Amino acid sequence: MTMKILIVVSSKHRQNTLQLAEAMAEAAPATIAEIGDIKYYKPADYDVIGFGSGVYAGKFDGKLIEFAKGLDNDKKCVFVFSTSGTGNYEKYNKQMVRLLESKNKVVLGNFGCKGLCKWFIFAIGGGMAKGHPSEEDFDAAQAFIAEVAQKYEALENT
Numbered sequence: 001m002t003m004k005i006l007i008v009v010s011s012k013h014r015q016n017t018l019q020l021a022e023a024m025a026e027a028a029p030a031t032i033a034e035i036g037d038i039k040y041y042k043p044a045d046y047d048v049i050g051f052g053s054g055v056y057a058g059k060f061d062g063k064l065i066e067f068a069k070g071l072d073n074d075k076k077c078v079f080v081f082s083t084s085g086t087g088n089y090e091k092y093n094k095q096m097v098r099l100l101e102s103k104n105k106v107v108l109g110n111f112g113c114k115g116l117c118k119w120f121i122f123a124i125g126g127g128m129a130k131g132h133p134s135e136e137d138f139d140a141a142q143a144f145i146a147e148v149a150q151k152y153e154a155l156e157n158t
């Protein structure tokens with residue numbers, strides 16, 4: 001049986017994070033749910049859940065955080081990713097990683113890249129992080145999801 005992956009995404013600025021999720025879904029059998037539609041999905045039906053967001057004023061979208069807070073405490077494999085103007089995902093993903101760990105989730109991976117930002121004064125000169133996500137970023141996202149899938153399989157077989 002192939003593993004089932006659900007990627008829950010909030011991507012409200014320029015759909016940068018959604019594009020990253022779409023690249024991941026080309027490399028692994030994944031269903032993408034935008035956070036506004038999450039009520040139509042049943043997380044329990046999936047083996048692995050991804051949490052992806054653009055970064056807004058230093059944080060993941062509040063709706064994605066609320067969704068994660070509402071999860072049960074059953075053990076489940078998850079992964080976290082983000083796009084941001086700076087691409088500093090270790091810093092930005094931390095809150096979501098900790099929240100998921102507090103819910104008994106096993107974080108199989110943590111990823112991120114830069115995403116074009118044209119918000120407010122950052123629009124000057126064509127925006128911050130121009131050209132991102134780039135082809136290299138999409139390749140890295142696909143390598144990332146392949147690694148997550150491998151880790152899941154390895155855990156299942158132990």
Ligand SMILES: Cc1cc2nc3c(=O)[nH]c(=O)nc-3n(C[C@H](O)[C@H](O)[C@H](O)COP(=O)(O)O)c2cc1C
Binds near residue numbers: 011058
């Ligand atoms: C309101 C707003 C606030 C932002 N705050 C930050 C920030 O604190 N740090 C950062 O690196 N990028 C910041 N950005 C840039 C976005 O994180 C970046 O463009 C991201 O790729 C947007 O993802 P999305 O298109 O999936 O929404 C901000 C963008 C917006 C619109």
